[in-house]
Amino acid sequence: MKLTTERPYANPEAAARKLVELAAAIEPVQDGRIHIEKINAPFLYTWKASGPEFGAGIKLAVDRGWLELHESGTYVRLLKPGEDLLAS
Template sequence: MKFKEDRPLGNPEAALARLLAIANGLEADHAGRLSVAIINRQFRDTGGSYEEYSAAVKAAIAHGWLTMHPSGAYLSFTQAGAERFA
């Protein structure tokens, strides 16, 4: 008997990889920023939770791949993050 459902993005590395893939697939605005709202919605649409999204964003920032705008509304790739997809 199973009491917990399997979470497709329950593994932090899988969540981080999915977050970066989503962010890489978006077109940045004129200032090179990506909307947190759009990334969050797409992340949740693929089966992720708010908690998994938050953990993935924190991990991407800790690795130095993304930065968050002071308003919290935008993410931007760092040079190291952009190089992952070059």
Template sequence: MELTNVVEPVEDGRSYVEKINWPFLSELKDSPAEYKAGLDLALAKCWLWLHESGTYVRLTEAGAELFS
């Protein structure tokens, strides 16, 4: 969620998912399983919207409220 909040959106508030997963996996040194679990939780809590292609994510209003 924090990475999604700081990534520059490309259009319509959407961010490329690789702008989130790359730092999560390479810089934070977390595992793919942890990434998937976090993404699944954010989707289940309706904090993130995931495009059906899997290419983009967008913070929802509920997700944005976590940072206000």
């Protein structure tokens, strides 16, 4: 008997890749900025991930150089390695 559901984004690598994919699908506003809520809402509500999974995914994406997170936490920028990540 299985009492819990599968959590595909419990793995930070999978969460980071999904966040980069979501960021790449959004038209950036000024200076390549993507408002954090544009990736947060679909990740949490459409893909049914959790807040800690979002946090771990963002942290890993920033650490790997896929996303740049502004110090205010209000927006991200997709970096070149993240664009290469989408091709693979």
